[in-house]
Amino acid sequence: MRLTEGAAGARILAFGGYQPARVVTNDELAASVDTSDEWIRSRVGIASRRIAGPDETVADMAVAAGGKALAASGLSPGDIDLVIVATCTPEVQIPNTAAQVARRLGINAPGAYDMNAACAGFCYALASASDAVRTGTAGNVLLIGAEKLSQWIDWTDRSTCIIFADGAGAVVVGPVTDPAEAGIGPVVWGSAGDMADKIYIPDRNGFIIQEGQAVFRWATTALHPVAKKACQRAGVDPADLAAFVPHQANLRIVEAIARRLGAPQALVADDIVTAGNTSSASIPLALSRMLERGEIPSGAPVLLLGFGAGICYAGQVITVP
Amino acid sequence: MAMTDQEILEGLGEIIDEVAGVPADQVTPDKTFVDDLDIDSLSMVEIAVAAQDKFGVEIPDDQLKDLKTVQDVIDYVRRSSVSA
Numbered sequence: 398m399r400l401t402e403g404a405a406g407a408r409i410l411a412f413g414g415y416q417p418a419r420v421v422t423n424d425e426l427a428a429s430v431d432t433s434d435e436w437i438r439s440r441v442g443i444a445s446r447r448i449a450g451p452d453e454t455v456a457d458m459a460v461a462a463g464g465k466a467l468a469a470s471g472l473s474p475g476d477i478d479l480v481i482v483a484t485c486t487p488e489v490q491i492p493n494t495a496a497q498v499a500r501r502l503g504i505n506a507p508g509a510y511d512m513n514a515a516c517a518g519f520c521y522a523l524a525s526a527s528d529a530v531r532t533g534t535a536g537n538v539l540l541i542g543a544e545k546l547s548q549w550i551d552w553t554d555r556s557t558c559i560i561f562a563d564g565a566g567a568v569v570v571g572p573v574t575d576p577a578e579a580g581i582g583p584v585v586w587g588s589a590g591d592m593a594d595k596i597y598i599p600d601r602n603g604f605i606i607q608e609g610q611a612v613f614r615w616a617t618t619a620l621h622p623v624a625k626k627a628c629q630r631a632g633v634d635p636a637d638l639a640a641f642v643p644h645q646a647n648l649r650i651v652e653a654i655a656r657r658l659g660a661p662q663a664l665v666a667d668d669i670v671t672a673g674n675t676s677s678a679s680i681p682l683a684l685s686r687m688l689e690r691g692e693i694p695s696g697a698p699v700l701l702l703g704f705g706a707g708i709c710y711a712g713q714v715i716t717v718p
Numbered sequence: 719m720a721m722t723d724q725e726i727l728e729g730l731g732e733i734i735d736e737v738a739g740v741p742a743d744q745v746t747p748d749k750t751f752v753d754d755l756d757i758d759s760l761s762m763v764e765i766a767v768a769a770q771d772k773f774g775v776e777i778p779d780d781q782l783k784d785l786k787t788v789q790d791v792i793d794y795v796r797r798s799s800v801s802a
Contacts, residue, residue, distance in 0.1 A: 439758070440758065440760060609760075610759060610760070610763055610779050611779060613760050613763050614763045614766075614767065614779065617763070617764060617767060618767055649760055653764065
């Protein structure tokens, strides 16, 4: 049997992000549930978040972010042969989101699948996209993290409605011929199914339930070794990282992991302040905004770290386009 | 090796200074975490984690919620380190 011939490595060619138009402030939430701007800012670090319109779907947001990444990559839709949508909040389970998104972007008959690793989804999917390019299963991959968490939130539950939000972020992953130009490092991933009941939706009519304190303890103790290992496997010293972009779960989790990572030069993403927690969208959305603002030089090493429900987690070092 | 209350208090003061930015000299046995030291539930988790590293005593979440004062933590650490 013949086997595919892959590329020497893969790298991210371009980013794109999309946020819904509607801004929901802490004061707006405090009008309907027992909370306050000060409480939300001090506990989770969020000042405002974006919430999708009632008719705006996960696929709509994925198309918006994916279209931007595709345009920025300089590739045409015909160059893409795999579309992955990382999401845990599709409107329906059948059909998947990725095939519709591909069709709407004019990408003809690519491989198309959704991936659910919740808030770790983007990093899981990035590892899969990189592997697909390296094995020759795909030439160029469009990967989008897109979430409409607002439709899975009990808006009377003050412990969750202040945190979760909507949005999308996308990347185009393509091949390199020289391994030295590879820009997606080895993934360090894992799961802890024994903690499945810490973040969950009880049934198909239910809403997200989170045991905040248990998740906080886990995130602030279990993840910095994963982050360090991802650096080690990529051969990058944390001290040389230009940025650290963890999932934007809670600013205090982000800061606690950053402290333990020991990367004093790294710009630490704080996109949660104005984006909220957008699960699998948060990492590419944060990075697309940091790159738009010119905060990270081209080619610089950046550590990504996704983590959340499952429990699932994954981290890898990338170089930015 | 058993720790004295004073040793635990000093260690706890260092932890609380680092986690919550409360100067160690304000951390006295009679202080309550929430009302006197303005420490919230997430900082309490960070304190519990740091206490585990420093004293080798695990403070699970269901025990943590009952520890209201600095003295409560000192007693917990002393009891647990003796039984360990």
